[in-house]
Amino acid sequence: MLALKRLLGRAAAGYLVFAIIGKYVERMGAVRCGCRDSCWCRKPGLSTFRWVAPFGHDQMTADEKRRLDPNATWA
Numbered sequence: 001m002l003a004l005k006r007l008l009g010r011a012a013a014g015y016l017v018f019a020i021i022g023k024y025v026e027r028m029g030a031v032r033c034g035c036r037d038s039c040w041c042r043k044p045g046l047s048t049f050r051w052v053a054p055f056g057h058d059q060m061t062a063d064e065k066r067r068l069d070p071n072a073t074w075a
Contacts, residue, residue: 015052022051034060 025031033050035041039058041050060068
């Protein structure tokens with residue numbers, strides 16, 4: 001039982017470390033979120049977990065992204 005608690009604690013700590021790294025990389029400008037303003041990942045506090053929770057996002061379409069920045073190349 002103690003080994004399971006230790007394993008879960010390490011997994012949670014690793015998840016948090018990756019979330020903080022993702023937030024740092026985003027602030028450097030290396031990545032950008034392609035979600036609408038109404039997405040959960042745009043909320044303060046939750047945005048830290050944007051890059052480690054790749055599900056449930058409200059993604060913009062390519063046309064919406066093009067309207068925001070016509071010079072950018074979006075995949």
